[in-house]
Every structure is written in structure tokens, then in C-alpha cells.
Amino acid sequence: MSAYHPLTLEEAIQIAREIPDLFHEQADLSAREIGDGNLNLVFHISDAASDKSIILKQALPYAKVVGESWPLTLDRARIESEALLLEHALCPDLVPTVYRYDAELAMTIMEDLSDHMIMRKGLIEGNRYPLFAGHIAEFLARTLFFTSDLGKNQQAKKEAVKQFINPELCKITEDLIFADPYFDSETNNFNPAIRDAVETLWADQPLKLEVAQLREKFLTSAQALLHGDLHTGSIFITEQSTKVIDPEFAYYGPMGFDIAAILSNLAMNYLGQEYWSKTSEARESYRRYLTETLREIWSTFDNNFRALWNEHAIDPLAQTPGYQDIYMQRLLQDAIGFAGCKMIRRTIGLAHVADIDTIADVQVKERAERLALAIGRTLIMGHRQAKSFDTFIDTLEQAIEGVHTS
Amino acid sequence: MSAYHPLTLEEAIQIAREIPDLFHEQADLSAREIGDGNLNLVFHISDAASDKSIILKQALPYAKVVGESWPLTLDRARIESEALLLEHALCPDLVPTVYRYDAELAMTIMEDLSDHMIMRKGLIEGNRYPLFAGHIAEFLARTLFFTSDLGKNQQAKKEAVKQFINPELCKITEDLIFADPYFDSETNNFNPAIRDAVETLWADQPLKLEVAQLREKFLTSAQALLHGDLHTGSIFITEQSTKVIDPEFAYYGPMGFDIAAILSNLAMNYLGQEYWSKTSEARESYRRYLTETLREIWSTFDNNFRALWNEHAIDPLAQTPGYQDIYMQRLLQDAIGFAGCKMIRRTIGLAHVADIDTIADVQVKERAERLALAIGRTLIMGHRQAKSFDTFIDTLEQAIEGVHTS
Numbered sequence: 031m032s033a034y035h036p037l038t039l040e041e042a043i044q045i046a047r048e049i050p051d052l053f054h055e056q057a058d059l060s061a062r063e064i065g066d067g068n069l070n071l072v073f074h075i076s077d078a079a080s081d082k083s084i085i086l087k088q089a090l091p092y093a094k095v096v097g098e099s100w101p102l103t104l105d106r107a108r109i110e111s112e113a114l115l116l117e118h119a120l121c122p123d124l125v126p127t128v129y130r131y132d133a134e135l136a137m138t139i140m141e142d143l144s145d146h147m148i149m150r151k152g153l154i155e156g157n158r159y160p161l162f163a164g165h166i167a168e169f170l171a172r173t174l175f176f177t178s179d180l181g182k183n184q185q186a187k188k189e190a191v192k193q194f195i196n197p198e199l200c201k202i203t204e205d206l207i208f209a210d211p212y213f214d215s216e217t218n219n220f221n222p223a224i225r226d227a228v229e230t231l232w233a234d235q236p237l238k239l240e241v242a243q244l245r246e247k248f249l250t251s252a253q254a255l256l257h258g259d260l261h262t263g264s265i266f267i268t269e270q271s272t273k274v275i276d277p278e279f280a281y282y283g284p285m286g287f288d289i290a291a292i293l294s295n296l297a298m299n300y301l302g303q304e305y306w307s308k309t310s311e312a313r314e315s316y317r318r319y320l321t322e323t324l325r326e327i328w329s330t331f332d333n334n335f336r337a338l339w340n341e342h343a344i345d346p347l348a349q350t351p352g353y354q355d356i357y358m359q360r361l362l363q364d365a366i367g368f369a370g371c372k373m374i375r376r377t378i379g380l381a382h383v384a385d386i387d388t389i390a391d392v393q394v395k396e397r398a399e400r401l402a403l404a405i406g407r408t409l410i411m412g413h414r415q416a417k418s419f420d421t422f423i424d425t426l427e428q429a430i431e432g433v434h435t436s
Numbered sequence: 437m438s439a440y441h442p443l444t445l446e447e448a449i450q451i452a453r454e455i456p457d458l459f460h461e462q463a464d465l466s467a468r469e470i471g472d473g474n475l476n477l478v479f480h481i482s483d484a485a486s487d488k489s490i491i492l493k494q495a496l497p498y499a500k501v502v503g504e505s506w507p508l509t510l511d512r513a514r515i516e517s518e519a520l521l522l523e524h525a526l527c528p529d530l531v532p533t534v535y536r537y538d539a540e541l542a543m544t545i546m547e548d549l550s551d552h553m554i555m556r557k558g559l560i561e562g563n564r565y566p567l568f569a570g571h572i573a574e575f576l577a578r579t580l581f582f583t584s585d586l587g588k589n590q591q592a593k594k595e596a597v598k599q600f601i602n603p604e605l606c607k608i609t610e611d612l613i614f615a616d617p618y619f620d621s622e623t624n625n626f627n628p629a630i631r632d633a634v635e636t637l638w639a640d641q642p643l644k645l646e647v648a649q650l651r652e653k654f655l656t657s658a659q660a661l662l663h664g665d666l667h668t669g670s671i672f673i674t675e676q677s678t679k680v681i682d683p684e685f686a687y688y689g690p691m692g693f694d695i696a697a698i699l700s701n702l703a704m705n706y707l708g709q710e711y712w713s714k715t716s717e718a719r720e721s722y723r724r725y726l727t728e729t730l731r732e733i734w735s736t737f738d739n740n741f742r743a744l745w746n747e748h749a750i751d752p753l754a755q756t757p758g759y760q761d762i763y764m765q766r767l768l769q770d771a772i773g774f775a776g777c778k779m780i781r782r783t784i785g786l787a788h789v790a791d792i793d794t795i796a797d798v799q800v801k802e803r804a805e806r807l808a809l810a811i812g813r814t815l816i817m818g819h820r821q822a823k824s825f826d827t828f829i830d831t832l833e834q835a836i837e838g839v840h841t842s
Contacts, residue, residue, distance in 0.1 A: 179655045184610065185603035191658075192601040197591035204590065209752040235757050242753035243762070249585045252597075252658050346615040347648035351641050356649070 034091075034104065034134055039063065042073040042086050049129050049139060052084065053077050061086075068094040069102070069278075074142065083144065084129065089136040089278075093202075103198050106278045107136035112193065113280035114140065116255065120172045124165055125274055126266075143273050146266035153262060153299045154306055154385055156316060157269075163323045165272035166265070166292055167330035174285045175338040177255035180345055191252050196281040199258065200248075203279065207371055208245035211378040212238055220378045223396045227403050228378055240410045244367050252282035260291035261372075261383070262299070286364025292327060293365060294372035295383065296320055297405065297426055301398040302385035317430075321423050328365075328419040332358055363413045366422055370409030377402040397433065405429045440497075440510065440540055445469065448479040448492050455535050455545060458490065459483050467492075474500040475508070475684075480548065489550065490535065495542040495684075499608075509604050512684045513542035518599065519686035520546065522661065526578045530571055531680055532672075549679050552672035559668060559705045560712055560791055562722060564675075569729045571678035572671070572698055573736035580691045581744040583661035586751055597658050602687040605664065606654075609685065613777055614651035617784040618644055626784045629802045633809050634784055646816045650773050658688035666697035667778075667789070668705070692770025698733060699771060700778035701789065702726055703811065703832055707804040708791035723836075727829050734771075734825040738764055769822045776815030783808040803839065811835045 037045070039061045046061070047053060057077040065072030070090055076083035089107035092099050111131035118125040126141035152159065175181040177190060210217045213232060220228055231237065257264070258279025266273040299306075300320045307313030339354055347353065376383050377399050386402065389395040408425045416422075443451070445467045452467070453459060463483040471478030476496055482489035495513035498505050517537035524531040532547035558565065581587040583596060616623045619638060626634055637643065663670070664685025672679040706726045713719030745760055753759065782789050783805050792808065795801040814831045822828075 179652070184655060185607055188601050188603040188606065192598045195594050195598040197594040200594065201591055213752070238753060238756045239758050239762070242751075242756045242759045245751075245753055246585070246763075249590060250657055250659050253656050345648075345651075347618070347644060347651055350644045350648045352645050353648045356645070357652075 034136060036071055036090065037073070037086070037088055037135070037137070039073070043075055045132075045137070046073075046075040046084055046086060046139065049084070052129065053082060054080060057082075074144065076142070083142040084139055085126075085142050086137060086139050088138075104136035106196070106199055107131075107138060108133055109194060109196055109199070109280055110276065110278040111138040113255065113257070113277035114138065114275075116177070117169075117173050117257070117274065117277065120176050121169050121274075124169045124272055143266040143275070146268050146271065146273060148263055149265040149267040150262040150295070150299075150384055152267055153296075154302070154388075156306060156312075158316075158319055159267055159269060159272070159323075161270060162267060162272055163326035164330055166274075167327050167334055169272075169274055170285075170289055170292070170327075170331050171334035171338060173257070174254040174288065175335055175342070177282075178253055178285070180339060180343045180348055183344065190255060191282045194255055194281050196258075196279065199279045200281055200283075203258070204245065204248065206379050206381065207375045208241065208248055210380070211375045212241060217380045218378055219380050219382065221396060221399055223392070224377075224399050224403070227400055231374070231378070231403060231407070234407070237407055237410060240367065240413070241371060244364075244371055244410070247284045247364065248287060248368075251284040254282065254285045255280060256283045256285070256288045257291075258283070258288070260288045262292075262295040263383075284364055284368075286361055286366075287368045289328075289331065289361070289365035290368030290372055293324060293422060294369040294376070295385075296324055297369065297373060297422075298376055298383045298402060299385040300426060301401050301405075302383075302389060304398060305389040305391055305394045306385075321426070324423060325419060328362070328422075332362075335361075359417070362419060363416045366409050366416050367413030369422065370406040370411075370413065373402045373406035373409070377406070401429050401433065440542060442477055442496065443479070443492070443494055443541070443543070445479065449481055451538075451541075451543070452479075452481040452490055452492060452545065455490070458535065459488060460486060463488075480550065482548070489548040490545055491532075491548050492543060492545050510542035512602070512605055513537075513544060514539055515600060515602055515605070515686050516682065516684040517544040519661065519663070519683035520544065520681075522583070523575070523579050523663070523680065523683065526582050527575050527680075530575045530678055549672040549681070552674050552677060552679055554669055555671040555673040556668040556701070556705075556790055558673055559702075560708070560794075562712060562718075564725055565673055565678070565729075567676060568673060568678055569732035570736055572680075573733050573740055575678075575680055576691075576695055576698070576733075576737050577740035577744060579663070580660040580694065581741055581748070583688075584659055584691070586745060586749045586754055589750065596661060597688045600661055600687050602664075602685065605685045606687055606689075609664070610651065610654065612785050612787065613781045614647065614654055616786070617781045618647060623786045624784055625786050625788065627802060627805055629798070630783075630805050630809070633806055637780070637784070637809060637813070640813070643813055643816060646773065646819070647777060650770075650777055650816070653690045653770065654693060654774075657690040660688065660691045661686060662689045662691070662694045663697075664689070664694070666694045668698075668701040669789075690770055690774075692767055692772075693774045695734075695737065695767070695771035696774030696778055699730060699828060700775040700782070701791075702730055703775065703779060703828075704782055704789045704808060705791040706832060707807050707811075707836075708789075708795060710804060711795040711797055711800045712791075727832070730829060731825060734768070734828075738768075741767075765823070768825060769819050772815050772822050772828055773819030775828065776812040776817075776819065779808045779812035779815070783812070807835050807839065 043059045043061045059075055059077050061073050061075040064074050071088040073086040089104050093102045114128050128140045130139040179187055257277045264276045300317055303313050303316050307316050386398045405425055449465045449467050465481055465483050467479050467481040470480050477494040479492040495510050499508045520534050534546045536545040585593055663683045664687055670682045706723055709719050709722050713722050792804045811831055
């Protein structure tokens with residue numbers, strides 16, 4: 031098997047069999063394709079006798095999103111695989127093990143995480159993950175610090191920038207997050223009931239002025255290797271374990287963007303709880319769980335990142351008094367600004383989140399969407415003045431209170 | 437001739453002869469090596485009969501600076517050649533024509549500029565170049581705009597970032613400009629008479645805090661393809677013509693860094709005029725010429741860059757009201773901050789400028805060096821508050837007045 035072609039189940043099994051020291055030679059392997067077919071084939075290959083299983087993920091040469099299809103480079107499979115390996119080396123417990131990568135087939139074989147659940151689904155079901163905040167804060171601190179000029183040899187970092195140049199996937203982000211939602215673009219996809227709010231946003235020049243600068247940061251700031259798409263759909267989770275997957279959007283960008291993905295997706299779930307929680311007590315309790323999780327993510331990230339800085343920073347000026355505080359504050363501000371962009375794009379733009387999109391009550395759904403836009407705007411407009419993480423939580427809570435008291 | 441080796445005069449002539457449509461088949465070519473041997477061999481190859489001549493520049497696999505020698509990649513010849521081609525395409529009159537590049541020999545053959553003078557020498561001799569401000573402003577505006585996300589397809593720009601990843605040459609800048617001068621480093625090289633001022637600077641934590649942030653910008657901000665070493669020694673000039681040469685430090689960095697190179701080198705010459713001008717009238721007149729040139733550089737650059745933006749910007753948010761003003765102000769601030777760093781490094785760091793270093797009067801020289809440090813510090817400390825280019829000129833003029841009145 032050499033030249034690229036989409037694999038059959040039989041071929042996938044044959045490839046899996048050839049991985050050294052995994053399956054028994056005579057194992058009776060079975061495979062099923064479990065992907066959604068939009069970007070990748072995903073094969074689950076297992077041996078019922080030994081209880082061993084793996085995932086084989088193969089990139090397709092196109093992307094399908096909401097009926098649209100456009101060609102997409104297979105090089106993203108290389109980027110995903112190399113990012114997984116790098117993240118796994120930094121956070122072995124938080125990233126699946128890669129067994130094999132094949133460039134020609136654009137295929138990565140990795141640890142099976144079928145005992146985990148996609149976090150977005152878990153949050154919608156009202157599960158709580160007491161270890162998640164610590165896990166994701168560690169993932170963020172370690173991957174961002176050790177790929178940046180603070181924690182990585184600065185010449186090797188430049189080679190890493192080259193390795194992860196990722197024009198096609200970056201373009202998706204640039205278009206769908208940092209452009210289309212702010213214009214009457216064909217790719218947009220929003221509830222007709224909120225058209226008035228969307229049109230107000232399209233005419234909102236002060237908002238666009240902030241978004242232009244956040245977009246510029248996404249385009250030019252080669253601060254660290256980002257996961258690039260770190261929403262709750264890219265996280266496999268159990269109560270005990272957190273695994274970050276799917277880094278095909280990885281590239282050198284502004285650290286705050288990855289942090290923002292986590293913050294904004296938890297915030298979207300927070301809004302969705304008006305529907306998903308069965309009682310007002312349950313809602314209040316779950317929202318408290320989410321805000322506590324959010325606070326813990328930032329504070330643990332902040333602590334971890336500073337600890338890495340104090341112990342491992344290689345930049346000759348890193349220990350200059352005051353520099354770390356300025357750096358962390360700017361990180362916080364970037365994260366808040368990008369989080370705002372993500373809340374707006376998940377409401378107006380092409381790709382939404384199930385936390386809100388699958389709400390069956392049209393009025394509750396509309397309310398959540400309007401809140402997402404309002405919160406997104408407040409975060410973006412205020413991000414450069416943010417002094418502490420309270421800005422994020424306060425914005426969320428005050429928006430909710432505003433609805434209750436209005 | 438295939439594998440890399442330093443060329444002989446005879447080989448250089450043979451290679452020159454093979455360039456199509458340049459020299460006559462039977463031309464009697466002569467060659468001499470005119471480089472300083474520190475980084476490159478530079479052959480001047482001419483045909484007395486036809487008056488035609490060319491420059492053949494070959495990278496050496498090491499750098500020699502002030503007696504030190506360290507290995508250096510030959511890939512810098514590729515970067516230099518590709519940057520020259522790109523700059524020439526954008527500014528055909530301001531960059532020498534490249535006739536041929538050979539990767540294996542790390543060799544570029546280009547237009548001979550022997551009728552031009554190195555600008556630093558010309559300024560020391562008191563020449564005036566009435567077209568220079570317009571020329572260099574055009575070079576800066578066009579090269580920076582059309583290689584940035586404002587003027588270049590944003591996906592192609594990412595490939596250009598990859599093409600110009602330049603770790604070794606960037607490291608020279610990072611060490612010699614953004615680190616060593618701020619510590620008691622072995623590479624430093626300063627007049628023992630100013631040791632008190634240098635030691636004060638080494639203990640100056642507020643200054644280092646600003647430098648740390650400017651260093652970070654140099655390390656992370658992939659804004660545009662920079663020349664990377666745009667001092668007056670990288671410019672060939674006559675009254676009518678300006679040619680920018682030697683872009684081997686080219687990489688994607690913050691635009692302000694290139695602007696700063698021009699500003700700071702003119703400022704160093706301004707300081708040196710206490711010695712080079714024969715009378716106080718001549719000094720005042722030449723300094724006025726320099727400040728007028730500086731003002732014209734910024735105002736013309738600002739005008740040109742805005743005009744390119746208004747006509748050619750491809751970023752979907754570029755026309756957002758207010759964005760251009762914010763962008764230009766930040767460019768100004770960056771240029772002022774980087775200019776301060778360059779004045780300090782040219783006084784304390786490894787490589788100095790002849791404008792001050794060749795001053796024979798030890799007291800005048802010391803005064804100029806102390807002024808360079810003081811001005812550098814003021815520029816760095818104030819750069820983030822700068823609102824107009826007056827900040828730069830005022831800092832220069834007030835420092836001089838301070839000396840005269842104290």
C-alpha cells in the first residue's frame with residue numbers, strides 16, 4: 031500500500047496488525063468507521079479477545095462543513111501527528127499516545143479513548159469533572175511555555191515555527207472567527223430570530239476595531255505552538271482522565287487563543303444551562319461548578335506558567351523584575367478578547383456548539399444566543415483593560431443577572 | 437564546479453563569463469576581491485573594454501567579528517539572494533539587480549554599484565543626499581506593506597515566513613542588540629571612559645523591563661519581511677540614487693525594527709557631527725539637514741504606507757475606521773523603541789559605528805557615546821507613549837542642548 035487513497039476496513043485492519051508489540055499475531059481484529067466523514071476517516075480497530083484497541087485516523091483530501099465541501103491539504107495529517115507527539119512528550123497523561131504516522135496515507139494510529147466521552151457531550155449531560163481544571167491548566171501551561179521563546183531554545187523555536195506553518199487550517203480560523211461574523215457573509219449561519227442583533231453587530235465599528243487588532247495578533251504573533259482548536263469537542267474526558275485530541279489546527283500563534291477556546295466553550299455551556307438544567311437549583315449549582323472550574327483553570331494556569339518561568343525560562347531577560355507580571359496580564363487580556371470572538375462566531379458564524387444549538391425551546395435558545403453576542407462584545411471591548419480574571423466571570427454573571435432583572 | 441569551496445579569482449571570472457547577455461564572449465575580464473573577509477568574499481569583475489562590471493558575492497562558512505570567529509550557515513546566501521529578488525521586484529530602482537544565484541556555491545551575482553558610496557562614509561564626509569529620505573521611505577513602505585498581512589495574500593505570507601526562517605542571523609541580533617549590552621557580557625566592547633554610565637545601565641531595571649518587551653517583539657512578531665540590518669552601511673548612495681544591499685538578516689519581524697535602523701544610524705551620525713563638522717555653523721547646518729531628513733523619512737513613510745493601505749489592503753478588516761491610525765502609531769512607537777536599543781548597542785555592544793568610533797578627539801568621542809546612551813534610554817523608556825515623530829527629534833535635540841547648557 032503506498033499512494034494515497036481512502037482506506038477500506040480491511041486495509042485498516044491490515045495496517046493495525048503490522049504495529050509491533052500491540053496485537054497478538056493471530057488476533058481476530060474487527061474494525062468500524064466511526065468518523066463523521068467531514069474531514070477524516072476514523073477507524074476503531076479492536077481485538078475482542080485481548081480487549082486491546084486502537085484508533086486509525088486518516089485525513090480526507092477535502093473538508094465538508096454544513097453541506098459545503100472544499101479541498102484541504104493532506105499535510106494537516108502531518109501537522110496533527112507531529113503536534114500530538116510534541117504535546118504527548120510534554121504532557122504524557124493528557125494526550126493520546128501515537129503509535130505510527132504515515133505521511134503518504136495521511137494517517138495517524140493512536141491510543142483508543144473509547145472509554146472517554148467527548149467533553150461537550152458530558153457537560154450537556156450535566157457531568158462534573160473535578161480534575162479537568164487542573165489537567166487543562168497543566169496542558170496549557172506546559173505546551174505553551176515549552177514551545178515559546180521562554181522555554182524553548184530560541185533558534186530551535188524558529189525551526190518549529192517553520193515545521194508548523196499551517197496556511198489552510200489557519201485560513202479557516204481567520205475567515206470563520208476573525209472576519210465572516212462581522213459582515214453579511216455567505217458562510218454565516220444564525221438564527222433568523224436574532225437578525226436584529228446580528229445587524230447591529232455588523233454596524234458596530236468600535237467592536238470591529240478591536241476585532242481587527244485581535245485578528246492581527248492571530249496573524250502575526252508567533253508566541254507558542256497552539257493546539258489551535260481547543261474547544262470542548264477536542265477533549266476526551268472521564269472523571270479521572272483528560273485527553274486533548276485533534277490538533278490539526280496547530281500553528282505558532284498567540285497563547286491567549288488556546289486559553290480562550292476553553293473559556294468560551296465553558297461559557298457557552300453556562301448559557302445553555304438555562305435549558306439543560308432541570309431545576310433552577312440544579313442550574314445554579316451547575317453554573318457555580320462551571321464558574322469555579324473557570325476560575326480554577328485560570329489560577330492554576332497562572333501558577334503553573336509562572337512556576338515554569340521561574341524554574342526553566344531560558345530568555346536572558348526573563349528574570350527582569352516586573353516582566354512576568356506584564357506578560358501574564360497581557361496573556362489574560364488576550365484570552366478574554368479571543369474568548370469574546372469565539373462566543374460571537376459560535377452564534378453568528380458557520381460552526382455552532384451543541385450546548386446552544388440543540389436547545390429545543392426556541393425562546394430559551396434565542397435568549398442564550400443574544401446573551402452570547404452581548405457577552406462576546408463586552409469581553410472584546412473590555413479585554414485590553416482587564417486586570418484580573420474576575421473580568422471574565424463578572425461579565426458572564428452580570429449578563430445573566432441582567433436578563434433576570436430586566 | 438559543484439561542491440562548495442571559496443572561489444578563486446579565476447573561477448569567479450569564469451562564472452561571470454557564463455552569465456548570458458552580459459559580457460562579450462571574448463571580453464578580457466579582470467577580477468579583484470574587495471570584501472573584508474569577515475563574512476563573505478566579494479569579487480568585483482569588470483571588462484575594461486566595455487565598461488561593464490558585476491559583483492559576485494560568496495558567503496563564507498564562518499563569521500569573523502573583532503577577532504572572534506564562529507561557524508555560520510551558508511543558507512544565509514539563499515536568504516540574501518531571495519530577499520534581494522523580492523525587494524527588487526517591489527522597488528526596482530532601490531535594490532541591485534540579481535543576475536544569478538547558486539545555492540551550492542552560496543553565491544549571488546549582482547549589479548555593480550561601484551559608482552555609489554557607502555552611505556555611512558558619505559555622511560561622515562558631510563555629503564548631502566536630497567533624494568535619500570524619499571527613496572528610503574519608499575523602500576520601507578513598499579517592502580514592509582507588500583510582505584505583510586495587509587498587502588500580501590495571507591496564506592502566501594505564511595509560506596514566506598517559512599522561506600525566511602533565519603535562526604542563525606536572528607541570533608546575532610538577539611544577542612548583540614537585545615541581550616549582551618544589558619549585562620557584563622564578554623562580547624561587549626565599550627570605551628573604558630564610559631564604564632560608569634555602562635554600569636549604571638546594567639543596573640537599570642526599568643530600562644531592562646522595556647528592552648525585554650522589545651526583545652519579545654523581535655522574537656515573536658511576524659509582521660513583515662524585514663531587511664533586518666538596514667543601517668547606513670547597508671546602503672549604497674549617490675546624490676541621485678539609493679541602493680539597499682546586504683539583506684542576509686532578512687526574516688519576518690516587527691516593521692519598526694527596519695525603520696529604527698535608519699533612524700538610529702542617522703542619529704549616531706548627528707552625534708558624531710560635533711567632531712566631523714569643521715565649524716559650529718557647519719555643524720548646525722548639517723544637523724539641521726539630518727533632522728529634516730529624519731522628519732521627511734517618517735512623514736513620507738507614513739504617507740506612502742497609508743496610501744498603499746488605502747489602495748491595496750487585502751485584509752477584510754483593514755478599512756475599519758481608526759485601525760490605520762492605531763497601526764501607524766504603534767509602528768512609530770516600535771521604531772522609536774528599537775532605535776533606542778540600536779543606539780545603546782552601537783555604544784556598548786560588539787559592533788560600533790564609524791561615525792563615532794573613528795572620532796580622534798577622545799573627549800568629543802566620550803561625550804558622543806554618553807549622549808548615545810542617554811538618548812537611547814530616553815527613547816526606550818518613552819516609546820510606548822510617543823504620539824508623533826517629534827518625540828524622536830525632540831529627544832535628540834534636547835540631549836544636545838542639555839550638553840551645551842550644562
